[in-house]
Amino acid sequence: MTSIVPSPGLPTTATPECPPACSVDEILSRTPIATLVVDDSLCICQVSDSYLALCACSREQALGFDLYHFIDKNVPAVMPRADSVRKAIHTATTARKAYVLDDILVEDGSFWSIRAVPIFKSETLLYIVLEFENTTEEHMRQAELEERVSTNDTFRILVETVKDYAIFMLNPKGNIATWNTGAQLLKGYTEEDIVGRHFSNFYGLEDRLADKPGKELVVALRDGRVEDEGWRYRKDGSRFWANVIITPVYRGETLIGFSKVTRDLTERRAAESRLLSAYEESAKLKSEFLANMSHEIRTPMHGMLSALTLLIDTGLDTEQLELAHIIEESGGVLLQVINDILDYSKLSSGCFSISSDVISVPDIITSVARSYQATLPPGTRLEVELDSRLPSSADGDPLRYRQIVQNLLSNAVKFTESGCVSVHAKLLKEEEDSYTILTEVTDSGIGVPLSAVGSLFAPFMQCDNSATKRYQGTGLGLSICKSLAELMGGQIGFRPNPDSKGSVFWFSAKFKKLKRLEQLDELEAKLQSTVVTPPPLPSVSFKRVASKKRLLLAEDNHINQKVMLRMLKGLGFEHIDTALDGVQAVALAKKEPPNYDLILMDVNMPHLDGVGATIEIRDAGLQVPIIAMTANALKGQAESYLAKGMDDYISKPVDRQLLLKTLLKWIQCTISS
Amino acid sequence: MVLPDAGDSLDAATFEQILEMDDDDDRDFSRSIVFDFFQQAEGTFNKMDECLAKKDLAQLSALGHFLKGSSATLGLTKVKDSCEKIQHFGANKDETGTNDLDDDVCLKRLKTTINQAKQEFSDIEKVLKKFYEEA
Known part of the structure; x- marks a missing residue:
């Protein structure tokens, strides 16, 4: 508040019994409002100092002169000119009441107003008081205000007419305050349906139970904005994939609500997933094709290599043998390449799993x-x-x-x-x-x-x-x-x-x-496993390969030996030597030139057991595959046979199909290497 | 099931595997194996009796293992199981092969088990002989 400080030049309370002289002339000449007073003949009879200061004239240049003459002659173009004054006077005198002429634009771009007050004595016009005011600032403020109003209108119209986006306001509690055409089209609610209801109506049950809407408002307040993608529901219960942006709106420091913009991305999302699945499908087809091709090539390759092994055993001369070995070596490399591609395509098509x-x-x-x-x-x-x-x-x-x-x-x-x-x-x-x-x-x-x-x-x-x-x-x-x-x-x-x-x-x-127990079970299962589904009988080609292979069977129990011999002959083996103990087995195995393609070795034998015999055979530098045969139910021993240099094991009583499977593994092995 | 009389003394799958090795028209191969086994078993039981008298545990264990091998090949389950026990007791182990036992306990158990094995053998022997007489 400004306090009223008495001006020292004016008598105020000094002589209360004698009121200060009140001179109209004094008031008019000292008023801060630029004022001119004219008589009925429009002759200037009083002028305020403030007016004179504005037009840089002396009192003498004004008093007694004709108003319009004075203005034309002395008043600068940055103040209202005669035409405006005439208009104000005319209207005021005609209407016989004070009239304000606003928004008078002068040469330098500033705005003025003229207030004309006609003073009548009964029917006779005595004077006219003219007040001039520079209203530029006020005018600007007003213009700005008008512009703002019209901008708001523009935005409102824009928002209301947008069809593809739902744009609306929520109050601070999350209840819907406004609704646009886009919102109505997208969500199916009319303005009457929805205004006043909470925006969680658009969310699914799961989201509502998790209070997702509430959390979104909290995040929006904290971060100034929240953006989310998810399913939203229409009035009819159908859903669409939406992108939602919520922004808090403040007036000054006060939260007045949230703006919410929702876009329907269902189509885009569907297009994306179509694209993605098309890509995956084509990648998968490619990998499957590779896998199938590799598999198809592998089968005849195996046939060729098996036949080649037989061919090599037919007693070729040196030159033929050399050529055959080149074929064998190249075939081996080719097989490796095919196996690699098969593995690779299985891995890249994701249908490769690690077994336990x-x-x-x-x-x-x-x-x-x-x-x-x-x-x-x-x-x-x-x-x-x-x-x-x-x-x-x-x-x-x-x-x-x-x-x-x-x-x-x-x-x-x-x-x-x-x-x-x-x-x-x-x-x-x-x-x-x-x-x-x-x-x-x-x-x-x-x-x-x-x-x-x-x-x-x-x-x-x-x-x-x-x-x-x-x-x-x-x-x-x-x-x-x-x-x-x-x-x-x-x-x-x-x-x-x-x-x-x-x-x-x-x-x-x-x-x-x-787990300890599992460990035993696994081992036991391995030792005792019998094949449930009947595996294929040895193919003719296996029999032909087998007939060329030389085996050593070391087994001390002649009943078991007899059964094994019969079984092996049934599989196509024709050259089988037998040993009744480890010592005999080592002696036979070490004969020069190395005689055997595979050794079947009983573990428990008199004089030298199967493990001891294996160690001696390996010490002699022989790499022939050795397969342990064991009826040993003592847990955990089978593993140790492998560590001692045996390549595989088979449990007793020997199951024919299991034997075939094991032999295939090691006989095939020697074919392709 | 080829031998319904044998019950759980015989593992059908294993024995049938032996029978499958026979030629189509006779059972010569399996018959020779089975009768070989009768001889082997009798011989082994005799040796076991000798070793029992001499308290030669280690040798008993070896004999148990030996007969276990051939009885397993033929699928003679009960005989095989008893032989395995003989193998364990001879090695101063309990019948599961996990815990240590002293000599006296083992000898006592060996005696019982060997008698049991003989009985089981003679049971299955009868069944098998009958089978081959009919064949």
């Missing part, structure tokens, strides 16, 4: 290493280092684990011309119900150029893509290993060999622990 079985990492590594020992180039040695904490058995996929180790080791051997290849497995982490095992294959070979490291595990990538490739392969091996390792809950990676040139390839895999 008893896995013994030490056994697998020992066995894989043994199979590569023979193929090592001279000057290269192979070392195996196994962490003593590795579990002897766990729950995993032994075939797939073996496949990775085999692949990495075969790469290492392929690229190492001299030096050392080593396999190192260790227990990385043991948790309550799982083991994580790290397996590393280190070589001193040619290594990987830095530029190729990034794409090592990508499909179809090979470091050497030149036309004169020195090394064969599809470039799928490592990418398959990567997928397999990931399926086993692990990772795969590469680093340069820190000790010399060469590479270190490593992978981790996670195996579940076997």
Whole structure:
């Protein structure tokens, strides 16, 4: 509040008994409002100092002169001119009451108003008081206000007429306050239906139970905006996939509500999913095609290779034999390529699964290493280092684990011309119900150029893509290993060999622990398993292969020996030697030249048991597959046979179909290698 | 089921596998195997009696294992099970092969089990002989 301070120049309370003189002339000349007073003949009879100051005139230039004459002559163009004044006077005198002429635009763009007050004495006009005011500021404010009103109108019309978006306001509690055409079209409610009801009406039951609408308002208040995609429901109960944006609206500091914009994305979403499924479908078809083709090629390949094995055994001359071996070797490579493609397409079409079985990492590594020992180039040695904490058995996929180790080791051997290849497995982490095992294959070979490291595990990538490739392969091996390792809950990676040139390839895999009981059950199941469904009889081609193969059967019980011989002959084997104990078996196996394609070895035999015999045979450097036959119900022993150098085992009494299956595995093995 | 009389003394699938090895027109092969086994079993039981007298546990275990192998091949379940027990008792283990037992307990059990095995053998022997007489 401004306090009223008495002006020192004016007598106020000094002489209360004598009121101050009130001179009309004084009032008129000192009024801050620019004022002119004219008489009935429009001759200026009084003028305020404020007016004179505005038009920079002296009192003498004004008093007694004709109003219009004075204005024309002295008043600058930035003030109202005669025509405006004339108009104001005319209207005021005609109507005989005060009249305000507004919005007079003058030369410099400012606005003025003229207030003309006619003063009558009965019917006679005596004076006219003219007040001039610069109203530019007020005019601007007004204009702005008008403009704002019209903008609001524009927006309102825009919002109301938008058809594709539902745009409406909620009050602070979330009740609907406004409704547009788009909202009506999209949600099916008319304005009368919905205004005043809560916006959670558009949500599904589940969302409402979870108080999603309420939470959205809270988030909108906190973050200043919330955006959501989800199902919303129309009045008729049908639903649509919506994108929703809620923004709080404030006036000053006060929340007055929320604006809500809803878009129908159903069509877009459907189009997206159509596109996606079309893509997936085509990728799947491609993978299936690859898988089918590989499978179809594999079958005749096996036939060719089996026939070739028979051909080689027919006594070819040196030149023919050399050619046959070239066919055999190329066939082997081709088969590997086809197998890789088959695995790859299965992996990429997602129909590849890891099976659950008893896995013994030490056994697998020992066995894989043994199979590569023979193929090592001279000057290269192979070392195996196994962490003593590795579990002897766990729950995993032994075939797939073996496949990775085999692949990495075969790469290492392929690229190492001299030096050392080593396999190192260790227990990385043991948790309550799982083991994580790290397996590393280190070589001193040619290594990987830095530029190729990034794409090592990508499909179809090979470091050497030149036309004169020195090394064969599809470039799928490592990418398959990567997928397999990931399926086993692990990772795969590469680093340069820190000790010399060469590479270190490593992978981790996670195996579940076997519960003690399960461990026994699994083993027992393995030992005692009998085939439920009748597997196919040995094919003619197997019989033909079998007839060329030489077997050694070591079995001390002559009844069992007799039965086994009969069974093996039934499968097509014609060349079978028998041994009654381990000593005989070793002697027969060590004869030069090596005589057998496979040895069936009873475990318990007098003089030297099957395990001892196996150790002696392996010590003599023989790689022939040895299959243990055991009636031993003592738990956990079968595993140890494998660790001692046996390749497989079969439980007694020997089931014919199981025997066939096992023999197929190892006889096929020798065909393709 | 080829031999309904045998009951649970015989594992049908295993024995049928032996029968399937016969030529189409006779049972010569399986007959020779079965009668070989009769001889082998009698011989083994005699040896067992000798070892029992000498308290040679280790040898008893080996004999148990030996006869277990051939009886298993023929599917003679009960004989096989008893032989396995003989194998365990001879190795100073209980009948499941898990816990240790001392010599006296084992000898006592061996005696019972060997007699049981003989009885089971003679039961199945009768059934099998009858089968081959009819064949």
